[in-house]
Amino acid sequence: MAIALILAAALAWWLHKRGELLPNLVRLFGTGAAALIALRMLETGKPIVALVAGGIGYVWWRTQAPPSPQARATTMALKTLGLPPGADTVQIHAAWRARMAQVHPDAGGSAAAVQAVTAARDHLLNQRETIAGAGRN
Secondary structure, three states, X not given: OHHHHHHHHHHHHXXXXXXXXXXXXXXXXXXXXXXXXXXXXXXXXXHHHHHHHHHHHHHXXXXXXXXXXXXXXXXXXXXXXXXXXXXXXXXXXXXXXXXHHHHXXXXXXXXXXXXXXXXXXXXXXXXXXXXXXXXXX
């Protein structure tokens, strides 16, 4: 048991250093609990229950994955421009123009807001180009 605690502490330290501990805490807790239950069931001679617990832990691990940084950036860009997912190029440009009219320094906005809105537009347009380019291959 002491070895398992040392390994768990080492894993927690490693994930913390990589910045992945807090975003994955629920995911790790659920999977760890299922693994501990599976190990306990193996110790008590119940391999079928251990397999079920292990399967539940695996499904939990797969379904609780946090969104990728790319997906988070896309969600923030859509929110910044007030667009729905799947917006086309015309909608992106129209939303950018409307937001620029609101956040431009001449309209009482800030340079940082202009940069954020422009970065959101550029991200969404680059993403559309990447998807379109992948569809051609």
